[in-house]
Amino acid sequence: MGEAARNRRTSESSGGVCFTAWKCECAKMRKVVLITGASSGIGLALCKRLLAEDDELHLCLACRNMSKAEAVCAALLASHPTAEVTIVQVDVSNLQSFFRASKELKQRYISC
Numbered sequence: 001m002g003e004a005a006r007n008r009r010t011s012e013s014s015g016g017v018c019f020t021a022w023k024c025e026c027a028k029m030r031k032v033v034l035i036t037g038a039s040s041g042i043g044l045a046l047c048k049r050l051l052a053e054d055d056e057l058h059l060c061l062a063c064r065n066m067s068k069a070e071a072v073c074a075a076l077l078a079s080h081p082t083a084e085v086t087i088v089q090v091d092v093s094n095l096q097s098f099f100r101a102s103k104e105l106k107q108r109y110i111s112c
């Protein structure tokens with residue numbers, strides 16, 4: 001990731017839910033927001049709030065349970081068809097899962 005892209009990344013957290021947003025230098029990529037705990041509660045509410053403010057976002061749902069994540073992904077896309085919503089599987093209590101997800105995210109969003 002270049003210095004400029006790194007400077008444009010922001011992270012926030014509240015309780016156990018956190019999100020990281022960054023805008024890749026690659027002009028064709030949308031602003032990407034990574035949300036943990038996105039399958040329910042505060043994380044899901046945050047997804048809806050962000051899409052209500054900007055339905056051109058790319059939301060990446062960081063979820064442990066893929067079937068719940070897929071259902072949420074489909075519902076968000078149905079209500080916000082211009083958005084992009086993807087999933088990365090992660091169990092944040094498992095270091096191996098955390099590092100695998102981290103590597104996948106770098107490949108998806110930071111290597112263009």
Ligand SMILES: NC(=O)c1ccc[n+]([C@@H]2O[C@H](COP(=O)([O-])OP(=O)(O)OC[C@H]3O[C@@H](n4cnc5c(N)ncnc54)[C@H](OP(=O)(O)O)[C@@H]3O)[C@@H](O)[C@H]2O)c1
Pocket residue numbers: 014015016017036037038039040041042043062063064065068090091092093094
């Ligand atoms: N609700 C409140 O008023 C409040 C207030 C202050 C702080 N908090 C804190 O904020 C956080 C979220 O609260 P919430 O009410 O939204 O809870 P929630 O409805 O239980 O949602 C928790 C989310 O985190 C995910 N999750 C839990 N363990 C995980 C793991 N090991 N790896 C990946 N994902 C995991 C769950 O996924 P699964 O579907 O796979 O379980 C679910 O999507 C909690 O840490 C809570 O203590 C909440």
